[in-house]
Amino acid sequence: MPTHDDTEPKLTREDVIKVAMLARLALSENEVTSLTQELTKIVGFVSQLSEIDTSDVEPLAHPLDSQNVFREDEPATSLKTADALRSAPRHDGECFLVPAVLGESSSA
Amino acid sequence: MTLTNRSAAELASALQKGETSAVECATAFLDRIEATNSTVNAFLTVDRDGALATAEAVDASRASGKPLGPLAGLPVAVKDVLCTTDQPTTCASKMLKGYQPPYDADVVQRLRAAGTVILGKTNMDEFAMGGSNENSAYGLVRNPWDLERAPGGSSGGSAAAVAADMAPLAIGSDTGGSIRQPAGLCGITGLKPTYGRVSRRGLVAFSSSLDQIGPMARSAKECAMLLQAIAGHDPGDSTSLNIPVPDYSADLEKPLQGLRIGRVAAHFSEGLDPEVAEHVETTFATYEAAGATIHDVELPHATYGVPTYYLIAPSEASSNLARYDGAHYGHRWDGTPSDEKGITDFDSPLVEMYCRSRAEGFGPEVKRRIMLGTYSLSSGYYDAYYAKALRVRRLIRQDFNKAFENVDVIGGPVSATPAFKLGEKTDDPVAMYLVDLYTVGTNLAGIGGISFPCGFTKGSLPVGFQLQGPALSEPLLLQATHQYQQATDWHLKRTAALSS
Numbered sequence: 001m002p003t004h005d006d007t008e009p010k011l012t013r014e015d016v017i018k019v020a021m022l023a024r025l026a027l028s029e030n031e032v033t034s035l036t037q038e039l040t041k042i043v044g045f046v047s048q049l050s051e052i053d054t055s056d057v058e059p060l061a062h063p064l065d066s067q068n069v070f071r072e073d074e075p076a077t078s079l080k081t082a083d084a085l086r087s088a089p090r091h092d093g094e095c096f097l098v099p100a101v102l103g104e105s106s107s108a
Numbered sequence: 109m110t111l112t113n114r115s116a117a118e119l120a121s122a123l124q125k126g127e128t129s130a131v132e133c134a135t136a137f138l139d140r141i142e143a144t145n146s147t148v149n150a151f152l153t154v155d156r157d158g159a160l161a162t163a164e165a166v167d168a169s170r171a172s173g174k175p176l177g178p179l180a181g182l183p184v185a186v187k188d189v190l191c192t193t194d195q196p197t198t199c200a201s202k203m204l205k206g207y208q209p210p211y212d213a214d215v216v217q218r219l220r221a222a223g224t225v226i227l228g229k230t231n232m233d234e235f236a237m238g239g240s241n242e243n244s245a246y247g248l249v250r251n252p253w254d255l256e257r258a259p260g261g262s263s264g265g266s267a268a269a270v271a272a273d274m275a276p277l278a279i280g281s282d283t284g285g286s287i288r289q290p291a292g293l294c295g296i297t298g299l300k301p302t303y304g305r306v307s308r309r310g311l312v313a314f315s316s317s318l319d320q321i322g323p324m325a326r327s328a329k330e331c332a333m334l335l336q337a338i339a340g341h342d343p344g345d346s347t348s349l350n351i352p353v354p355d356y357s358a359d360l361e362k363p364l365q366g367l368r369i370g371r372v373a374a375h376f377s378e379g380l381d382p383e384v385a386e387h388v389e390t391t392f393a394t395y396e397a398a399g400a401t402i403h404d405v406e407l408p409h410a411t412y413g414v415p416t417y418y419l420i421a422p423s424e425a426s427s428n429l430a431r432y433d434g435a436h437y438g439h440r441w442d443g444t445p446s447d448e449k450g451i452t453d454f455d456s457p458l459v460e461m462y463c464r465s466r467a468e469g470f471g472p473e474v475k476r477r478i479m480l481g482t483y484s485l486s487s488g489y490y491d492a493y494y495a496k497a498l499r500v501r502r503l504i505r506q507d508f509n510k511a512f513e514n515v516d517v518i519g520g521p522v523s524a525t526p527a528f529k530l531g532e533k534t535d536d537p538v539a540m541y542l543v544d545l546y547t548v549g550t551n552l553a554g555i556g557g558i559s560f561p562c563g564f565t566k567g568s569l570p571v572g573f574q575l576q577g578p579a580l581s582e583p584l585l586l587q588a589t590h591q592y593q594q595a596t597d598w599h600l601k602r603t604a605a606l607s608s
Contacts, residue, residue, distance in 0.1 A: 011483075015483075016479070017451060019479055019482050019483045019486065020451055020479065021451070021463075022482050022486060023426060023466075023478050023479060023482040024430070024433070024459070024462045024463050024466050025451075025463060025466050025467050025470070025475060025478065025479070026446075026450060026451050026452075026454075026460070026463035026464045026466070026467040027450055027451050027467060027475070028446075028448045028449065028450035028467070029448065029449040029450045030448075030450075031450065031467075031472075031475070032450065032451070035475070035476065035479055038476060038537055039476070039479060039480060039483065041537070041538060042418065042476075042480055042537060042538060042541075043480070043483070043493075045415060045418070045538050045541075046415040046418055046419050046484075046493065046497075047415075048412070048415055049412060049415050049416065049419070049496050049497060049500050050492070050496070052409070052412065052500055052503070054496065054499035054500060054503070057499040057500075057502050057503060058499070058502060059495055059498030059499050059501075059502065060498055060499070060501045060502035060505060061317065061498055062317050062347075062554075063303045063317060063318075063505065063551075063552070063553060063554020063555075064303060064304055064347070064349075064554055064579075069346040071343065079210055079211075083210040084210065084436075086208070086210065087207055087208060087209075087210075087436075087437035087438070088435070088436060088437060089434060089435070089437075089438075089439075089440035090440070096435050096436060098435050098458055098461065099456075099457035099458050099460070099461045100456065100457045100458060101456055101458045102456055
């Protein structure tokens with residue numbers, strides 16, 4: 001492995017909590033503590049990429065020289081409502097049911 | 109010789125000649141699974157009734173003289189990352205416990221059309237994230253060669269199933285080595301096809317620009333049979349290649365005279381187990397004796413493969429796994445307030461349901477990768493991490509393209525060590541990530557790679573050899589492996605650890 005210096009970013013608890021909210025993960029106190037250490041170590045490891053000069057290199061998002069794929073715009077059958085709802089934790093036969101989007105009233 | 113000791117090729121021949129029936133064959137493997145799965149834990153679901161019903165239908169078709177394909181009646185194990193309408197699809201995650209998809213994956217449709225008998229769904233690292241199969245919510249898998257060691261991952265259940273004679277054929281998926289590394293550690297053959305060769309529709313997405321489904325079996329000959337059944341264009345996966353599928357068995361018997369094999373000196377640097385190095389070098393010599401020539405090639409950015417992979421794959425995963433929201437399918441928080449301290453400040457009851465469902469449903473490694481990927485994609489870090497990794501990805505692909513101007517394939521180790529002890533790397537994520545050192549480049553470049561057994565350590569653990577080839581070089585990779593397997597018998601060795 002190439003060596004890298006010790007000036008890598010160190011993640012704080014606040015960073016981890018902020019990222020957890022972006023990722024929609026209600027981490028426990030213990031998870032916040034362990035992920036702060038683990039992510040600092042992993043981010044330090046992946047930061048070795050900064051050694052490489054990529055100023056003239058275009059990003060490669062996809063391994064193939066991809067191109068748009070078109071199809072005819074024709075009607076086709078899609079998933080039946082009952083099949084789509086079959087694995088839903090809560091539904092009313094037509095819609096997925098979720099807790100309140102706004103406000104305090106909760107019915108998870 | 110019992111049926112479960114026979115190769116898929118032998119079984120196919122016996123089925124065609126009427127020496128055995130699909131029902132007899134399925135029963136033998138189902139009984140073997142019943143006898144050994146409590147030890148190995150390779151299968152998460154075993155579908156005895158479904159398998160026997162399929163087998164009966166195949167036998168009836170054969171009896172009525174209907175033309176059947178070469179795989180008709182052959183049992184196959186399917187990694188639990190592929191959607192099946194008649195069996196749960198859990199990805200070895202609590203998040204998808206009992207989940208029954210509303211459609212079959214393209215590969216599963218093709219397996220059914222080919223008349224294969226799906227025995228069940230195999231264990232794996234949760235959402236295919238891991239290299240040891242220790243990240244399963246339903247228990248780890250044991251390596252059939254040494255029950256105290258890991259089978260590798262993430263397709264550890266599929267590899268162990270074949271190694272333990274629980275299935276003659278298995279389907280795996282490979283995002284950074286998840287077919288090739290467990291194949292190597294379990295002493296079987298596994299192929300990661302070129303990106304786009306096999307449809308990903310119905311493959312639960314981990315990292316969409318890297319994931320690819322492939323065959324696992326004892327030998328290259330059987331991988332060729334299985335790849336034939338699953339490869340091809342699917343309008344339902346816009347990244348699947350719309351080009352003809354060659355006959356993967358056509359070139360197998362051709363000699364290797366003139367094959368140019370690349371050897372990367374850096375593969376043999378620090379960290380490579382001496383016994384692994386010895387067997388890999390012997391394999392190069394075997395190829396030379398068979399008429400191939402060995403050439404030094406360089407992959408200058410290969411050491412950056414793992415850090416590049418561990419930015420791109422988690423970034424794509426954090427986006428792909430956003431779909432598990434507790435609303436549409438999968439695990440949902442039941443509303444019970446948590447006793448544990450932690451994050452408690454949510455914008456709304458809906459957001460609290462999302463966050464608690466996901467926190468309960470995902471295991472530690474999946475959370476770690478979602479966090480890493482979310483961090484790398486987040487505002488202020490995107491350019492330094494995700495975009496940087498995409499640029500290095502281009503350099504890695506260029507390295508392969510350049511090497512393939514001078515050689516036909518590149519050979520080398522699959523893993524730096526033989527199968528490691530269970531628990532050995534679970535406390536150190538970075539050490540676990542480094543097991544992917546030799547395999548991630550294939551996925552980043554979108555090319556093909558195959559892994560096969562090339563010897564055993566003094567401790568009787570299998571050692572794997574990897575060949576990587578340019579895009580769509582599957583016929584050559586299979587031919588080169590088959591020719592090696594004609595000259596050696598490592599792929600025929602059976603473990604004694606589970607003898608019944």
